[in-house]
Amino acid sequence: MGNIAIVYAIIGFNTPEKKLRFFYLIVSVLGLIGLFMSDTRGAMIVPLGGLVLFCLIIKNIKLILAGSIFAAFIYVFFAFTYIGESNQSIRRMRTAFRPTEDASFNVRVRNQKLIAAYLKDKPFGEGLGLAGVEARKYGDRYITSIPVDSYYVKIWVQTGIVGLILHIAIFVTMIMWGCYIIMCRVKDKQLKVTLTAMLCGLFGLMLSAYGNQFLNQPNSQFILLTFMACILNGAYIDRQIVQEKRTSSNQSK
Secondary structure, three states, rough: OOOHHHHHHHHOOOOHHHHHHHHHHHHHHHHHHHHHOOOOOOHHHHHHHHHHHHHHOOOHHHHHHHHHHHHHHHHHHHHHHOOOOHHHHHHHHHHHOOHHHHHHHHHHHHHHHHHHHHHHHHHOOOOOOOOOHHHHHHHHHHHHOOOOOHHHHHHHHHHHHHHHHHHHHHHHHHHHHHHHHHHHHOHHHHHHHHHHHHHHHHHHHHHHHOOOOOHHHHHHHHHHHHHHHHHHHHHHHHHHHHHHHHHHHHHOO
């Protein structure tokens, strides 16, 4: 829902056709409503993180200022005020901005300390499939008695610090290379908007994966890999669009 909210919002605000713009923005609002209804605190970083990256990529000063003000407003609202505290969803989401006051966060930190002590002499981890309590069916070990509660912690347990660094390095490289492709290689305006929306959604999902394991689940993997493929092939897709426009223009003459 967070991914839908940021992706469709970016596309919607940059779509010239009014009917399509209205449709995209409605989908974005519904995604945001679904996000709040889910009470999933970790998912809040998806649209916020995507908005931050969008502000860095876009070259429109007005949009950068508007996005920055909106992101700052959301942070101040949840971190420094008690407005809407009587609402359960708002109260629960507010704990994401005050992690030290959240019992769940403190438990996760304690579990990560136990995992760090166990993996101290295991630079390549415990092995694939041996992370979290759900892995007990593959091996009843000490490490499988500790919930990982995070996609990156799960990678850390399975492949060690070496695998984790490699994994994060691949993600960071992909995001940076995607930014370069969108900003310097893609010329078609609508394609640039679509790929920017995908990259921002993908960035938000990667940030949110710290608090949840969803990134390696089938549905999330489909989104992740599809977005990656489209973004990294952005220059090729752009050339195809330009060629098709030239062909169509020649035929019309």
